[in-house]
Amino acid sequence: MADTSYDVIVIGGGPGGYVAAIRAAQLGFKTAVVEKKHLGGICLNWGCIPTKALLRSAEIYHYMEHAKDYGLSAEKIGFDIGAVVKRSRGVSSQLNSGVGFLMKKNKIDVIWGKATLTAPGKIKVEAAPDAPKGALGGGDYQGKHIIVATGARPRVLPGIEPDKKLIWTYFEAMVPEKMPKSLLVMGSGAIGIEFASFYKTMGADVTVVEVLPQILPVEDEEIAAHARKRFEKQGMKIMSGAKVNGVTKKADSVVVHVEDAKGAKQDIEVERMISAVGVVGNVDGLGLENIGVKIERGIIVADGYGRTSVPGIYAIGDVAGAPMLAHKAEHEGVICVEAIKGLHTHPMDKAKIPGCTYCVPQIASVGLTEKKAKEQGREIRVGRFPFVGNGKAIALGEPEGLVKTIFDKKTGELLGAHLVGAEVTELIQGFVIAMNLETTEEELIHAVFPHPTLSETMHESVLDAYGRVVHT
Known part of the structure; x- marks a missing residue:
């Protein structure tokens, strides 16, 4: 019977999880990663990487449309949205395979399935139905140190739930079957603005609705104001200090009921809507409450070394709170594992974490x-x-x-x-x-x-x- 005991078990194979696992293996720990669907997580498969591939296609298309500005000529400019999406998915697939290679190289076991903590140091894994043939899967496993790196998912507002057809999250926005002529983006954080920028560049009529007075709310006011002028110059319509009160769905469009900063109400009909109102940590169904792990406002409470309220249980990445960024998760993973090893390491300093938005x-x-x-x-x-x-x-x-x-x-x-x-x-x-x-x-x-x-x-x-x- 295979040995099911490990020094370190990481739950979640996203940027934070797989980097933590690699560092653990480098430091001599017997290590496993539990992943239910994608090595590389949301970032590599449905977030950071594929969106950059889409935005690169939009950037090239923009340059082709403005070839004369550079003394060049280009005629009959167009695009095939299916081919644009295919390229994006291909980039993700290549990197996904790369993470699998890194797991093998570092002799890290990948357990395919959904993990639940049954006690400190113990997890039960429900096997993933589409796990690779011959891979480790369902069963009970033991880990001296268990790192929770389960990431986050799109926040859903009551009454404006995404339906995958008319109202999209970033999942659907990344793989459109056809290019919508009009689009409304609810939320002007990095995710919302990147998609607004992509679809506007590709020719859609785009409206952005932001409940706060400033778009890109975490950025410096002056920088956000500069960006807004540029977006509006491109033809993007931006409504800040406005809220979406509800939606009415039609056969192939959606009417969005918006109330502006002055209280005036209007209906905006668009072919598609993207809900980009933030993300929430994946803390549900892990058994955290049963073993006493402290959770506040939907995230696991952890210190600068990833330590939770229960010895031997750690949390890193989006599930451990803002800023919810892949590079923050990776660094947290390294800090967490090095602290477990007893190395001299500095706690995470969130004041020095850069943020990037890849719009134009x-x-x-x-x-x-x-x-x-x-x-x-x-x-x-x-x-x-x-x-x-x-x-x-x-x-x-x-x-x-x-x-x-x-x-x-x-x-x-x-x-x-x-x-x-x-x-x-x-x-x-x-x-x-x-x-x-x-x-x-x-x-x-x-x-x-x-x-x-x-x-x-x-x-x-x-x-x-x-x-x-x-x-x-």
Whole structure:
């Protein structure tokens, strides 16, 4: 009979789970991952990765439509939505296979099924009906350390439940059978705005409804306002401070009942609607309450090392709370496992986790917004630099953008950085590294940035905060 005892069992094979498992294996732990459907989780199969593939197709299509802006000509521009979706699914499939390879390489057992905690250190797995042939599956397993990494799922609002036909979640929005002529997106966080951007670029008439006064609510106000102007310039209709009171479904369209910020009500008929009002942690059906694991507001309460209220039970990733980002989950997994091993490791510092939105224009940020810094009573210096002053941005045909940096006035500590414009999701890591190294303005000012690059906007923004900006 196969040995069912492990040092570490990870429940969930998403970014947090599989990375935690690999680090555990590297540290010599006998390790298993329980996964009910997809290695790589939502991020790799239905989130981060396939959406970027869709957005890349939209970006290329946009450039083809504007070929003349670059002295080029392109005729009879069009697209096959089926082929666009097929490419996206192919990218996910390739990476999904890659995670499977990493499990084998690191000698990690994959148990296919749904896990329930029956006692501290013990789980029961209900076998997955479509598990690979010959794979480990249903049964009882023991783990000295059990890490819950079950992720999250789309939040559902009563009366506006997705039906997979007229009202979509990101699952359906990722694999449309045909391109809708009109679309309403409820929610303007990263998921909602990325889909709004994709469908608008591909030719749909898009309306975004956001209940809060600001779209992209977690971003700096100035950056969000810049992005909004760009979206509206593209023809996107945005209603902030507005709420969806309900929907009326028709045969092949949906009437969305919207109340605006002033209380005026209107009906907006669209072919399809996307519900993007956030996600909720997958804490149900795991048996957590039965063994005393503390849960608050739908997430597992865990400390900076992933430890829950029950010794030997840990939680990482979306199920352990905001920010619900894949890279946060991965880092939490590493911290958790290294702490179990007894290595000297730092607890998760959520203030230094970057956030990225891959719409057009891209948005990226890390640290405190200007508003948050002031709310904390800090005296600050703020620097700004527009892309229009950057040679590379102009050469790319992307002169609209902004880099904003926030420093502590007394110490010169970099408190936050907020960017909007071309490729800023690739630039933000420079500021993340700077913050982790406790960099002050002095080091950033003396750093030599390559020319011509978009990264020079970062340097100039720092210079601006200290009255030394050159190119504006």
